[in-house]
Structures are given as C-alpha cells and as structure tokens.
Amino acid sequence: MQLKLLKRLLLNFTCDGRRGNWTLRLSIDLEHMGCPNESLLVAEDGLLDPWVRAGSRMALQRRVLRLGKPPRRWKAPSFSSSIKRKIREVHIQGRPLNCEAGMKSRFYGEDGAQCGVEQLALQYYAGEGGGWQGVYTESGIWLTIFALLMWDVIFSDLPNVFHNKFQTAPLDLETDSFYPARKSLTESQLQKIYDGMAEMILITSWDLHSGTACRGVNWDRHSLPELRAAVTCVGGPCLASLCRHLAQDYRSWSSGMPDLLLWRFHGECEGEAKLVEVKGPRDCLSEQQRAWLLLLMDCGFNTEALLWPKRMKQPGEGTIIAAIPLKRFCPRENVLIKGG
Template sequence: FLQGYVVSVPKRSLDAVPIQIVCQNSIFNGKKGCDEFEALHLWQKALQVVEFAKNRPPNTTKYQQNFCLLLKEVLTSSPHLFTKDEKKFIESFTSLSEDSQRLFVRLYTRKGPWFRLSTIMYPEICNPQQAVKELSATGYLCLFEDTTKLHDDEMKDLLSVLTVSELRDILCTLRKKCNQGSRKQNLIASLLSCYKGGSCLVLQRLILERTEICIRTSPEAESLFWRAERLFFLNGEQDLSAFLLVDLGIVKYPTYNCIILEQIFSNESDLLAYEEAIEVAQVIDQSLDENNFELVLRCIMIADSRISCCPEKLIDSTSPDLMAIFRSCFSASWVYSKVILLGISFLECERSPLKVISPYLYSGYALDLSVEPRYKDAIHLLRRLLDCFTCDTRRGYWTVRLSVDLEHIGCPNESLSVAEAGLLDPWVRAGSRMALQRRVLRLAKPPRRWKTPSFSESLKRKIIEVYIQGRPLNCEAGRKSRFYGEDGEQCGVEQLALQYYAREGGWQGVHTESGIWMTIFGLLMWDILVSDVPNVFRTRFQTAPLDMETDHFYLARKSLIEPHLQKIHDGLAEEILITSWELHMGTACRGVNWDQHSLSDLRAAVSCIRGPCLASLCRHLAQDYGSWSSGMPDLLLWRFHGDYKGEAKLVEVKGPRDQLSEQQRAWLLLLMDCGFNAEVCKVSTTGTSP
C-alpha cells in the first residue's frame, strides 16, 4: 500500500506542498495485500502526477494562462503585423517570473493608469516589489520619480491616486485656498492649475512623499497588448474578461470550426491605419459628450481627408468581392465613415457659434461656422460617403439624408434627382427605399415630372388599421403615452393592445418587436449559422459569423439554406426549433434571447405560423439580415382552433401621437407579401377613426 505525509508547511500560500510517499507490500490473513505488479503500477501513477505538476505548476493562475494563450495565438496567426522588436518584446513576457506576469496582467486589466505600490496586495503575488523591479527593467512598467517630467494630463492622472485628505494637505503646504467641503475633483483642479502655471515646482516631490512608489504599465506595453487583444477578439467590446466568463460557465459560445484562409489585415500599415482611425472615433465620441465643438470639427476634417486619400482601399462597385465587403468593417476607411456620419448628425443639428480665428478648411471647402444648422457642410460629407463607399448597405440611409438636406436648403430639383438615383441603387433597401419612393412621389409633380412613377400604386397599398380606445394617464408631448389597463393598472399602448386582442379574439401573444423573430431565426437556422464557411469564424468568442449582416452570408450558404428552408416550408419548423433549443440551451448566439422567450411560447408561435410564411421570412433575413433585423411589428399574436391548428397575427401598435416609420411600413408590406396577417392598431383617447 501507499503511505504519504506532508514533509513541511510551505512558506507561501500558493507554493507547492512537499510530501513523501512510501510504497510497501502488506500482509492480510496470511496473503499479500497487493502483488508487486500492482504496487509498481501505483508507484508509476504517483510519479506521473509529480511529473505533471512539474510541467504545469499548480500556482499558475487562470487569468495568467489566458493572457499567455492570447499572446501566443496572436503571434502565431498574425506575425506579419508586428515588427521584429515588437515580436521579441511580446515573446519575452512568458520569460518573466510568475509574480511579474501576474502583476502585469492585474495592472493591465485595472483602471489606472497610476497605482501605488503600497496598495498592491494580491494573494497570488508573493513579492510585488521584486516583480516591479523586473517589469521596470524589461520595459513593461514605468515608475514615477521626482525627476520625471509629466504633461498636464499625466499629472492629473497621478493626482487621482491621492486621497482627499492628502490633496488638502498638499494645498495647505502650498498655502493655497482649500475649502473643507471641496470635492476631490475640485481639489485636483486647484493643484493642476498651479502645476500648469509653473508656480508649483515641488508638486511632484510632495506627491512622492505621500504615495512613495507609483507605477503604471508602459505606453509600449499598453499599445502592443491592446493591439494583440483587438486582433484576438476582432472588436472593441471583448477583453480578457471573456475568458473568465467562459471559465466560470457564465457564457458558452457556439461550437464551430475556424477555417482561416485569408488575413483580415494584409500588412502592418493597414492595421496601424485602422488603430489610428479608432483613436479618432474615440476622440469624437468624447468631444461630443463634452460639447467640445472645435475638436469635433477637427475629427471630421481628419476623417474626411483620410477617406479622400485612400480610394484604392474602397471596394470596386463594378465587380464587388462580397468577402471583401464583410472584411471592410476592419478597415480605417470604414471607421472614418462612422466618424463622418457622427459629424453629419452634429452639423445638421448644431446651432451654437464657434469662437475661432479662422474657418476650418478641408479639401478646398470652407466650413460654415454660422449659428444655423450647417446643412451645406452635411451635404458635402454625405456626397463624400456616397462617392467613396459604392457597395454598402448604409447607402440608403445616406441617400435619404442627402435628399432631405438638399430640400432643407431650398434645392427641391436636386433633392428629387438624388432620390430618383437612389432608387436605381441596388444597395438601397428596406425602409430607405420606401422613404425615397415616397419622396419621389411627393416631389415629382408637374412641372418637375409629368410621368407618374411606376411604384406609385404599391405605395398606396392599404394596411389594415384597428382603432381602440384607452383611458390616458398622461398626454404630455415628448413622453411615451401611458394608459389605464382593463385591470386598472398603468400600462403602455402595447400592453393595452394585448388586452384588447385577448378580449376580442382570444389571442395570446407577446410584445417583443424584433426580439422573438430574431430568436426564432437563430434557433431555426442554427446549423446554417455555424456551418463551415472559410474566414467567417476567426476566434473562439464569436456569437455569429462575421458575414451575417452582408450579402455574402446567403450566397456562400445558398446550397445549405434552401433545402433547410424547404423543410420549414413543409411544416418541420417546430421540430427543428425544439431540437435546436434542447441542444443549444444557454449558448450565446446573435439575436437569440434565452431568458425573454420560453420554449412553450416559441413553439406556440411557430406552430401557428404557416410553413410557407415562416420560410419566406427566414429567407429575407438570411439574404439581408442587416436591413431587416429591426423595425418588425410590436406584437406577435397567436390562437389555436383545435387539433393543434392555429393562426398568427402581427400588429404594429401606435399611440395617439405616433406615426409609422418607413422601416415599419416596409416590414408590414413585406409580411403581407409573405402571407402573414398583419395590421396596425391605433390607440386613441376617443375610440374613433381620424
């Protein structure tokens, strides 16, 4: 048998525990308890455990393993995006001591940038002082010293590590005014003003006297590891916490194969341009929040000049590569297009004059700084977007905005021409197409146009309208309408409509807008979503393929999608739904909300919707998920007639002051074309039709 005991207690909590194992034969009732072979087998197993512990030390923390795995995979998959020195720097991380690795990851994932060394206490880090020395010597950390020259922003960050009492103490030492009730930010502002004015040369020494050693991750390390994170996750939302959520079982991602045949970024310059564009996008977001109008305009200038200088990067409209289209969201030009669109909204609404010495100039165009909304500037930028991005589903939205802005400045003929040209654009779809049709119909009257557009009859199609009366709780403009329900409780117009349909027709249902449909689509099309298509799954943390909102999704899987839709058409949707639910319950998937919709509700809805209708709806979503994944009717209703046969109805609910959007109108007409029973329920305080 085997005997073992602890030789000594380890000095540190996470150190290996030394044990001694003794293997010996035993005699029981005159017989050997185990033969030599069994004893040898047990001993070999014990040795294997010891060897495994050597190769994988038990004190390696999970977050440390995850960080090292991230770096390894990025260097393996994208070595061409780093210089020789950058790769050497990243590779050196795994050569650091265990304490140094853990301390760096801890600091990297915390909100800083500065930290007091005296406050860093983690049970898994045995010697933080020694780790700081190693990290500083290898360029991973920066230390704050009295001789360090700091910029104003850096000084502000450093002052933030002081307590309120310490800030007051420094102000008193400097004989500056300090009110007892001052908040921390006000105290920091007072000290910062002294530092900016150059009248406080001893401030750094005073800070050091109180904080002792302060540390932060080095700019080089931050930049490189931020890049590695973005390359690993391919978005700005996920970070190392994604590993933790999976490790804890909180989030589970779908099972799929990553078949990578092409790189997202072909070279380092493309990646650096993309990173620069992201920085500009972050600056304009912050500037809009802070009402820094001059900086907003500066960001618009930069974005405009960048997309103007790289036309070769944009997609050729004559023969578009559909795979290039879904990869384009990782280009600098795509990010700059988002910046410009923010700028357009700002210019269309901004009425505050800017105090500047001279107007901003870009591309030979003088930016209007008057107090009126700057529609001419917005028009200039919208034309730029339409000229540069010829294969983009956002073209419909841009074209509508351009046509509207042209009308605002008194150019109805040009507005009409833009709307007519937009209707010939294959990338103008859904609600945007309907909005342009309605604009053309309104503007194209004699003498501008004598011929009635061919689509005029389709716009006149009637959508069934139902009027119900509600007892209003409030009728204030700008606020969502509230009513008293049939039970006397307060409710919105959607809940009031649900009560009406339950009473009048025995309908059951949910108020979900697009939510329940996205869940049904995700469950019915699960196998299609995770099918083996090259380059669309690139990380282990995706909830959908990268091309899901592009034309590439349907065309690359058409041979799989159409047979699957035929099964739905033939009445197998409920069976597919149940199987998908049972196999994938709780797994994160784009559009699928496991908590909001129960399986019983989903089954009832699917069983009451005829197969041809459901197949047609799923086909539209597969062909253009980006255009059709929003704006669906508020209510999905169903009722059974016996023998498990039923019917479904979709209802868009509108309050007393609400109107249908073009996207909602487009959905209702599409649903009617697919064979659905769809209508609009208008809630009024009079109960009469207008």
C-alpha cells in the same frame, strides 16, 4: 455645410449600409432649401443604389411619388402601386395617465393598473379584439426563431468565417455573401420549414443548443412552449419566406418588425397568427416599420397597425366609456374600453 458633408460621404463611401440614410437626409434637406428638382434627382439616383434598402428605400420611393408629379415627371414609376397599398388600421380608445410630449404614453389598463401602450394593446386583443394570445417583442422573437430554425446553416463549416470559438455568429452574417455562400444548404432548410417541419426543427435545436450564445437568441425571454405556439400558428410558408429575407439581408431586416406577435389556436395543432404595429397618440409609422408591414403582407402574414386617436380624454377629465368606430375591415363595428 451639412449638404457638402452628405455629398462627400456618398462620394467616398460607396459600399456602406448607411448610404440609404445619407441619401434620404440629403433629399430632404434639398427640398427644405427650395430645391425640389435636385431633391427628386437625389431620390431617383438613390433607388439605383444597391446599398439603399428596406426602410430607406421605401422612404425614397415615397418621395419620388410625391415630388415626381407633372410637370416634373409625367410617367408613374413601376413601384407606385406597391407603395400606395394601404396598411390595415384599427383604432381604439384608452384613458391616458400622461399626455406630455417627449414622455412615453401610460394608460389605465382594463384591470385598473397602469400600463404602457403595448400592454394595453395586448389586453384589447386578448378580450374584445378576438381572444388572441401574444407577446410584445418587436424583432426579438423573430431573430430567436430564425436562429433556432437556421442553426445548422448559421454554424455550417465554411472557411474564414469563424476565427475563434467565442463567436456568436459567422463574420459574414450581416453581409451580402452569407446567403450565396450557403445557398444550397439554406434552400434545403427553408424547404423543410415550408413543408411544415419547423416545430420539429425548433424543438431539436432548442434541446441541442439551449444556453449557447448565438446572435439574436434570447434564451431567457422566450420559452419553448411560447416559441412552439408561434411557429405552429404562423405556418411553414410564412416562416420560410421570412427566414429567406433574413438570410439574404440580415442587417437590413433585423430591426423594425411589428411590436406584437399574436396567435390563437383552432384545435390542438392548427392556428393563426397576426402581427401588429402599435402606435401611441403622438406616434406614427416609420419607413422601416412601413417597409416591414408591406413585406410581411407579401409573405402572407396577417398584419395591421393599432392606433390611438391623437386627441384623447385628458387625465382628470372624469370617467367615460368611449366608443371608437373601427374601419370596415375590422371584426366589430365598435370597441368599448372602460376609461378607469
């Protein structure tokens, strides 16, 4: 019954952003029903669909690589080397308060207080992880930065995209027509960002529009000094590349970004940034998160995934100091975190 429903959805809704999820679900269900050849064909057809994007597209590519081995397919697809790239991982140890399935992981922080996995990660990066400052934000800070840097583009005077003064974004922001309709203006603004004018644009936009409702902007969550630090340390080329992707496909790329944005300064006006996806003991990277990390790597960002071992010391097992060896690319050979 579900297979018929998915096939009807794909047949009847040919221009829909959900086609990626439907195609992926259909391919998975067919494999579970013992039809690997049909599952592979569905995945391959999905990659030809222009509405299959971001995480769904990457998931289908990974399925094609796994199912399309000899004798089903003898030639490796062109995207195989890109999909097989390794995402840098860092493993650390923490003392959990709970290890029950279905519950959000809680830990003892370095100060002995209870905290979530993301807060513990921030403590690690602020200390032994390299003296980073940062925020747990997911996509929030990036959508705010995008809107502030591209404000004049978003609210440019185009016909039929603003029907009333209460709109927080043009009607075509999440469509494929947003970028082409403003290509010249968008590229001009992106060039300014690339050339190092992002901080000035950010300050000007904040001063002129602070408090004005805009899609993606949270005026209360992120302060101007915090945004300025992030923009300065990320740098113009990376910011321009990220803003271009959001302008070209806001709907697909406005979710699933890494949990942490970290930065540290080298002097007064220069610094570096890092984006980290944090995964608890019972969690793993989603395809959308994996797609974002690989995209950010292509944009020049420093990215990594921070992971906890699946088997950790249980609550009540005593106080320990755990040393977890890190991968060879990490700055230190071991991470020592007190367990209480």
